[in-house]
Amino acid sequence: MGSPASTPQEIAREAVKLLTARRLPPTPDNFQAAYHEVAGTRPLQPFPLAQLRQIAQALPERTPAQVRFKALFNKAVSRHSWDDLEKLLTQNPLASAAPAAAPEPAVPRAPSVPPASAAGSEGALLPPDLAEQTARLIDVGLPLVAADDARLREMGEELVRYLRLEQQHAPTLRRMLADYAYRLSFGVEEQLGVRQGLLGLLKQVFEHIDAISPDNPWLRQQMQALVQAAQPPLSQRRLEDLQSRLKDVIVKQAEAREQTVRAQALMRETLATFLERLAQTATSTGQYQAKFEACAQALERADSLADMAPVVQDAIQTARAFAVDTQRVAEELTELRDRADRAEAEVQRLRAELDQMAELVTHDLLTGVLNRKGLASAIDRETRRAERTCTRVCIALLDVDDFKRLNDTLGHLAGDAALKHLADVARRSLRPQDTIGRYGGEEFIIVLPDTTPEEAAGVVQRLQRDLSAHLFLQGEQKVLITFSAGITELRHDESVEAAIARADAAMYRAKRAGKNRVMTG
Numbered sequence: 001m002g003s004p005a006s007t008p009q010e011i012a013r014e015a016v017k018l019l020t021a022r023r024l025p026p027t028p029d030n031f032q033a034a035y036h037e038v039a040g041t042r043p044l045q046p047f048p049l050a051q052l053r054q055i056a057q058a059l060p061e062r063t064p065a066q067v068r069f070k071a072l073f074n075k076a077v078s079r080h081s082w083d084d085l086e087k088l089l090t091q092n093p094l095a096s097a098a099p100a101a102a103p104e105p106a107v108p109r110a111p112s113v114p115p116a117s118a119a120g121s122e123g124a125l126l127p128p129d130l131a132e133q134t135a136r137l138i139d140v141g142l143p144l145v146a147a148d149d150a151r152l153r154e155m156g157e158e159l160v161r162y163l164r165l166e167q168q169h170a171p172t173l174r175r176m177l178a179d180y181a182y183r184l185s186f187g188v189e190e191q192l193g194v195r196q197g198l199l200g201l202l203k204q205v206f207e208h209i210d211a212i213s214p215d216n217p218w219l220r221q222q223m224q225a226l227v228q229a230a231q232p233p234l235s236q237r238r239l240e241d242l243q244s245r246l247k248d249v250i251v252k253q254a255e256a257r258e259q260t261v262r263a264q265a266l267m268r269e270t271l272a273t274f275l276e277r278l279a280q281t282a283t284s285t286g287q288y289q290a291k292f293e294a295c296a297q298a299l300e301r302a303d304s305l306a307d308m309a310p311v312v313q314d315a316i317q318t319a320r321a322f323a324v325d326t327q328r329v330a331e332e333l334t335e336l337r338d339r340a341d342r343a344e345a346e347v348q349r350l351r352a353e354l355d356q357m358a359e360l361v362t363h364d365l366l367t368g369v370l371n372r373k374g375l376a377s378a379i380d381r382e383t384r385r386a387e388r389t390c391t392r393v394c395i396a397l398l399d400v401d402d403f404k405r406l407n408d409t410l411g412h413l414a415g416d417a418a419l420k421h422l423a424d425v426a427r428r429s430l431r432p433q434d435t436i437g438r439y440g441g442e443e444f445i446i447v448l449p450d451t452t453p454e455e456a457a458g459v460v461q462r463l464q465r466d467l468s469a470h471l472f473l474q475g476e477q478k479v480l481i482t483f484s485a486g487i488t489e490l491r492h493d494e495s496v497e498a499a500i501a502r503a504d505a506a507m508y509r510a511k512r513a514g515k516n517r518v519m520t521g
Contacts, residue, residue, distance in 0.1 A: 014038040014169040021162035038172055052077045052085075063189065090175060126163070126173070135163040138180070145187045152187045155180050260350050273336055284325050291318045366416055367423035370437030375445055378435045379496055382449045386490075393449050393490045394456040397503040400442040401482045401515040414474050415442075418481055421472045429466040431459065444483075445500070453520045456487045460518050484510035485518045 015034035016026065024030045056077060059070040069088070076084035126134060139160050146153035159180050162168060295314055362374030370378060379395070386393045400406075400422065407415040419442065426436045426444070435447040448456045464482065471478040486506025490499050506521030513519070 011035060011039045014172065017165055017167070017169070018162070018172060021165060022158050023161075038169055040171065049077065049080065060186065066186075090178060126168070131163045131168070135160045138163075145184060145191060148190070149183075149187050152180075152183050155183055260347065262346075284322075284329075364438040367420050367438055369423045369426075369444070370435065372437070372439065375435075375437035375439065375447070376496070378437065378447050379490070382435075382447055383490060383496075386449065387492065389450075391450045392452060393447065394451050394453055394487055395490060395499060395503055396446040396448065396456055396460050396485050396487045396518075397439065397500065397507045398444040398446065398460070398483045398485045399507055399511070401484055401511075403442040406479070406481075410474055410477075410479070417474065418472050418479070421470075422467065422481060422483070425467050425470050426463055429463045434459065439500075445503075453487055453489050457518050457520060460485045460487065464516065464518070482516035484515050486510060487518060487520045 012035060015031060015038050018034045018038060019026055019030055024034075056070065056074050059066065059073060061067050061070060072088050073085070076088055138156050142153055142156045146156055155176075159176050162173065162176060291314075295312075295318070298314075362370060362377060364371045379393075382393050385391075400418070403415065403418075406418060419438075422444070423436065423438070426446070430436060430446065431448075433449050437445050437447075439445045446460065448459060451459070464485075467481055467483070472481050473479075484507055486503040486509070488499055488503040488506060490496070502521050506519040509521070510517040510519040
């Protein structure tokens with residue numbers, strides 16, 4: 001471990017530095033442990049069998065490499081072998097696997113460094129500038145890889161402090177780097193698992209949310225588009241866009257549902273009132289019928305006109321009252337019918353609004369990319385960000401070459417599939433910060449932040465090459481889809497419409513130059 005040429009004074013000095021880097025008080029026990037660690041020796045003390053077995057039980061077993069490491073660790077503990085434990089903990093566990101073991105996925109490991117010679121062990125393992133850069137690299141990555149691993153965070157902070165000392169002991173630094181790299185491999189694996197799990201959960205929510213509204217085809221279409229938008233690779237811009245889009249869907253759905261509930265409540269109230277009035281009419285009709293029957297019986301018993309006169313008067317009054325009640329009920333039923341018609345019209349209006357609501361959201365239902373509204377928001381967002389950060393923003397206007405001929409030859413369904421194919425290839429080809437949207441028909445716009453026109457041309461030309469490498473399949477037929485593009489830079493003193501017009505003019509120059517070209521303007 002340590003060099004034979006190291007003197008006790010040098011080892012003691014390095015031990016004090018190690019305690020300083022770890023922020024440990026210089027107690028006799030701490031100094032003794034640090035001294036033996038620097039010297040590469042072990043203090044004479046009993047083998048801590050119980051403690052090591054407890055550590056072995058806590059070791060993870062999520063991957064084949066972890067299972068094999070735990071088995072080797074248990075074997076070394078059972079043999080009371082410090083040498084085996086030292087080899088296991090200071091070397092990559094995959095490198096010490098038995099020859100007959102099956103190959104396993106590679107685990108990140110510290111780069112192999114040849115043992116320091118007696119003459120070079122006193123020198124630094126890394127030059128000061130490289131040590132500082134390494135410390136900065138570890139320090140910047142800690143919040144991401146060690147968010148849920150306190151031990152990895154402690155090891156990283158300790159390594160950063162040690163790297164920033166004026167001098168480092170080469171064997172100690174090599175050992176600390178190897179330990180950190182080994183622990184880091186598990187942290188990265190855990191973070192990747194968490195990320196994949198969250199993406200899977202998000203996809204499952206989107207795929208099953210239509211069960212809440214099985215009779216709502218608009219919502220189902222929106223959820224399918226969100227599933228496509230949540231596909232990796234993800235970036236902060238894509239997550240912001242996804243969040244905005246989901247919020248838009250939720251708000252529109254809530255508004256439509258609230259209005260539908262009100263319309264349904266009005267219809268229920270109207271129906272209840274109608275049934276109530278119908279019952280009252282039946283009751284009144286029965287009462288009037290009884291009165292008319294009584295008058296008829298009185299007339300049969302009358303012997304003279306004098307006896308008939310009051311009966312006829314009573315019958316006339318009953319008839320008048322019946323006519324008034326009938327007229328009132330007729331007016332009320334007419335009003336109820338009008339209310340029912342208004343409620344039905346409201347329900348039909350809401351259904352039509354839901355059918356047309358796709359025009360209000362920010363994504364194109366056919367291709368899954370942004371629509372004009374979404375493009376306007378994206379351009380505004382990137383323009384504001386460019387003003388804050390003093391950077392540049394370019395846009396590229398793409399127009400599919402000979403799209404009408406493709407439609408006439410293969411049909412409109414094939415034309416739609418070709419547009420979807422172009423959008424899918426663009427999502428894979430473009431950079432994470434770039435945004436693509438459908439401007440109209442076979443035209444697309446790409447927003448390229450923090451990019452010069454020359455760099456934007458390179459991005460679009462790479463998309464052209466990727467599109468040529470991934471031919472569009474229509475049945476058994478392979479179709480080459482190309483596009484012409486015009487690129488321009490957004491200026492602070494002009495409208496977006498003016499920039500798009502300039503890109504459109506450059507795109508037409510590319511068409512006239514032979515198509516499948518990129519021009520700047």
